[in-house]
Amino acid sequence: MDMRRLIGQNFARIRQARGLTQEQVAERSGFSQQYISGLERGHRNPTVVTLFELAQALGASPLDLLQQDPNR
Amino acid sequence: MDMRRLIGQNFARIRQARGLTQEQVAERSGFSQQYISGLERGHRNPTVVTLFELAQALGASPLDLLQQDPNR
Numbered sequence: 001m002d003m004r005r006l007i008g009q010n011f012a013r014i015r016q017a018r019g020l021t022q023e024q025v026a027e028r029s030g031f032s033q034q035y036i037s038g039l040e041r042g043h044r045n046p047t048v049v050t051l052f053e054l055a056q057a058l059g060a061s062p063l064d065l066l067q068q069d070p071n072r
Numbered sequence: 073m074d075m076r077r078l079i080g081q082n083f084a085r086i087r088q089a090r091g092l093t094q095e096q097v098a099e100r101s102g103f104s105q106q107y108i109s110g111l112e113r114g115h116r117n118p119t120v121v122t123l124f125e126l127a128q129a130l131g132a133s134p135l136d137l138l139q140q141d142p143n144r
Contacts, residue, residue: 003124003134047117048138052075062075062138066120 001068005042007051010065012040014058029057073140077114079123082137084112086130101129 015025022040026033031054038044039054046054048062055062087097094112098105103126110116111126118126120134127134 003120007120045119045121047119048075048079048123049117051120063135066134066138 002042003066004045006068007046007065008040008042008044010067011036011054011058014060014064015040018058020058025054025057029054031057074114075138076117078140079118079137080112080114080116082139083108083126083130086132086136087112090130092130097126097129101126103129 015022022033022036025031026036029036031050035044039046051062051065055065058064087094094105094108097103098108101108103122107116111118123134123137127137130136
């Protein structure tokens with residue numbers, strides 16, 4: 001699976017599991033809601049530093065965003 | 073630890089464990105030896121797609137490059 005889509009799917013899954021909206025995560029992370037929306041649709045190619053900041057906004061680890069989903 | 077330094081240290085450790093030189097990894101990955109050298113010194117901020125390509129050149133997973141070293 002393409003890394004951008006993998007990260008987008010993991011990010012959306014974790015965000016929803018934590019009951020957070022894209023707006024809330026945008027506010028926490030300092031990124032725009034549009035950026036978050038594009039990330040979740042697999043349209044962004046964040047740097048590792050950005051990946052770390054996005055993971056922190058979710059209260060997750062960058063590793064969580066790169067996990068391959070065993071079901072797929 | 074700063075993500076750039078973490079990735080650089082992991083990359084160098086895995087490369088050496090596999091008995092590869094920076095030149096060999098540069099050739100496999102399509103990145104320059106200077107880029108690889110800068111990455112290992114923590115001076116690069118690669119995108120996740122680049123991280124994936126670099127990990128592939130080592131025969132490793134991107135997750136291996138983000139692992140926190142428990143000893144440090």
